Amino acid sequence: MKNKHNYITAALLFLLLALTGCAGRNLGRPADLKTDEALVIYCPHPLDFINPVVSEFEERTGISVQVQTGGTGELLEMVAEQKQPRCDIFWGGSLSTTIERRELFAPYISENESVVRPEFCxxxxNMTRFTDVPSVLMVNTNLIGGISIKGYGDLLQPELKGRIAMANPSVSSSSYEHLINMLYAMGNGDPEMGWDYVRAFCENLDGNLLESSSAVYRGVAEGRYTVGLTFEEGAAHYVASENSAVKLVYMEEGVISKPDVVCIAVGAEHVAEARAFVDFVTGRDAQTMIATTLDRRSVRTDVEEPDYLPDKDSLHIIYDDPAVVNENKQKWLSRFDDIFRATLTEGGKGAAE
Known part of the structure; x- marks a missing residue:
């Protein structure tokens, strides 16, 4: 593991810049700020990721923030139903999950768009990219023993039956990304050819399907599961800890790396504040903090990835077809659910096609 003193130094420098008021354009509060109300953010990110970013935003701008957490699917439904407190910002959730509901978001182009990597424009x-998030496998090194895990194919080993953590892809955007990834990786680029693998994988889950992304990486880190299907930051947070018994595995069959998003909700009651938040979290200072201390890859051209994560060029990166994915989302989620439910009876016989 590489020395974390660099990350601490970067964080201290970042805070110093914040206190001296020399670190970015959006340091003052918007002129039409509603001072008696809070900017409402719906967010599926882990709290230990949310809190530092929100605190820095509040400190720099004077804008108060109220965060509503939950699963991506649950929060999208709350936006659609205009639940209270009404959403101003939807922050998080993979592009594959959120783009199907893009009618929920208002047009806005960040002031930082010119320095966003071309693939993340x-x-x-109305769909601002926030960070670059590869799908990964997370392995508990205390539990793995002599079992070799290099990719999806290794998850079918009988020794791992019932010891694999995956969340329901209908509620977890990171698990939905894994479903897409395994269909393309195990289908050699043809997602329809990947369903035989999905069926065998579901049988090896042995009835375990978790209800949140956080239950996956926490379950592996705390020793309840040997391996989990998660997103890079969820596992990297533990890898960055010197006392962690966790390692990352980037699937040898291929890794799909998708961005998550930060969007302004249609009908937002705090538009100026919402725009300030989008500009802040895509700004160089926030993106540098995210990369150096919060274990995420930036979408900006002028911010490097964390030192302790592999260079993206060293990974076997593969790509899905966004049009196919968007068209088939509900069909694929239903098919996965049918297959998983079938494994609960008579060893998976009769799985739906």
Whole structure:
């Protein structure tokens, strides 16, 4: 593991810049700020990721924030139903999960769009990319013993039956990304050819399907599961700890790396504040803090990835077809659910096609 003193130094420098008021354009509160109300953010990120970023935003701008946490699917439904407190910002959730509901988001192009990597540009006009998030396997090194795990194929080993953590892809965007990834990786680029693998994988889950992304990485880190299907930051947070018994595995069959998003909700009651938040979290200072202390990869061209994560060029990166994924989302989720439910009876016989 590489020395974490660099990360601590970077964080201290970042805080110093914040206190001296020399670190970015959006340091003052918007002129039309509603001072008696809070900016409402719906967010599926872990709290230990949310809190540092929100605290820094509040400190720099004077804008108060109220965060509503939950699963990506649950929060999207709350936006659609205009639940209270009404959403101003939807922050998090993979692009594959959120883009199907893009009608929920208002047009806005961040002031930082010109320095976003070309593959992460806001081509829709209302879907700002926030970070670059590869799908990974998370392994508990205290539990793995002599079992070798290099990719999806290794998850079918009988020794791992019932010892694999995956969340329900209908509620977890990171698990839905894994479903997409395994369909393309195990289908050699043809997702329809990947369903035989999905069926065998579901049988090896042995009835375990968790209800949140956090239950996956926490379950592996705390020793309840040997291996989990998660997103890079969820596992990297533990890898960055010197006392952790966790390692990351980037699937040898291929890794799909997708961005998550930060979007302004249609009908937001705090538009100026919401725009300030989008600009802040895509700014160089916030993206540097995210990369150096919060274990995420930036979408900006001028911010490097964390030192202790592998260079993306060293990974076997593969790609899905966004049009196919968007068109088939509900069909694929239903098919996965049918297959998983079938494994609960008579060893998986009769799985739906």
């Amino acid at each position: 806001n081509v829709e006009g």
